[in-house]
Amino acid sequence: AQTIHQWPVAEIKAVGSPLSLGCTIKGKSSPNLYWYWQATGGTLQQLFYSITVGQVESVVQLNLSASRPKDDQFILSTEKLLLSHSGFYLCAWSLGWDQDTQYFGPGTRLLVL
């Protein structure tokens, strides 16, 4: 069975500090991976997607970047956090493109002060 793990579970960070959020998929090789963000009380927005190691495409720019250093790992980061980065970050995976279902991880809560 596939498992998706996100870390950390929650974090409180200062404005201007760096951020690194991680996502790992186990039990599935070469998945497509996605990052989503949800502001408190807001709707989910897809930020990035990746179909293979080393390749990441941006969907929405929020002064964030993403990387895929390993087949099963997806990283979301920024060098300088903004207050507007607060929210709920979700990682998702799918097998491919065609009528493919995305499965979501448990998420990371981020509060920027």
Place this chain on the structure above:
Amino acid sequence: DAKTTQPDSMESTEGETVHLPCSHATISGNEYIYWYRQVPLQGPEYVTHGLQQNTTNSMAFLAIASDRKSSTLILPHVSLRDAAVYHCILRVVSNYNVLYFGSGTKLTVEP
């Protein structure tokens, strides 16, 4: 961009069958209808999806209108665990897999 319309909220009682409507009047032929549900502070959970034919699984029955301009997610015998925000999403089968979430329907289930 979300191209679906759903009621903001619906209420039900445990054991009832709930019908969650979704309007997608401008749906294209290559767009699938996906349903996810989300409870606070958790990731969305896949419920079901369909293209033209009605579909059923262990969680729900998806009824799609013959003109595909609307669909209804039917949840039989709801329990308290079914309380969530239900999202109806159109997804184009293309070279990337982007889901556009709207505000969904908040389903409340009373004991």
